[in-house]
Amino acid sequence: MMNLLATLILGATLAVSGCTYYGYPPGTAIPASYDRSFFAAADAMRDQDVVVSTQDQAGGTVAGQREGTSVTATVRQQPDGSVRVQFSASDSRDPGLLDRISRSYDRRMGR
Numbered sequence: 001m002m003n004l005l006a007t008l009i010l011g012a013t014l015a016v017s018g019c020t021y022y023g024y025p026p027g028t029a030i031p032a033s034y035d036r037s038f039f040a041a042a043d044a045m046r047d048q049d050v051v052v053s054t055q056d057q058a059g060g061t062v063a064g065q066r067e068g069t070s071v072t073a074t075v076r077q078q079p080d081g082s083v084r085v086q087f088s089a090s091d092s093r094d095p096g097l098l099d100r101i102s103r104s105y106d107r108r109m110g111r
Helices: 002-017 034-047 097-108
Strands: 051-056 061-066 069-077 083-089
Touching: 034 051, 034 061, 034 069, 034 083, 034 097, 069 097, 083 097
Parallel strands: none
Antiparallel strands: 051 061, 061 069, 069 083
């Protein structure tokens, strides 16, 4: 009886070890989750020295200031399941700020 059980366990182990998991095909983007996108947006703003004063995950808003400029990120779940993230600023004292925040966000999302 013991030999039969050992043979069955060995057979099952060999059968499972022959399975291969391929994951996502190369070049396919992994869909972003709302939570991951929200926190990446907030951290991207901090990366660019924005002092975050409001971080409302349920409302999808992150707001802060950098050298007198108000910066806001809005995160919205789309009907198709994708997530849309948009950064905006109150003025253009630093015209490259939003671009830098966007690049920080892309890095944090692995893009």
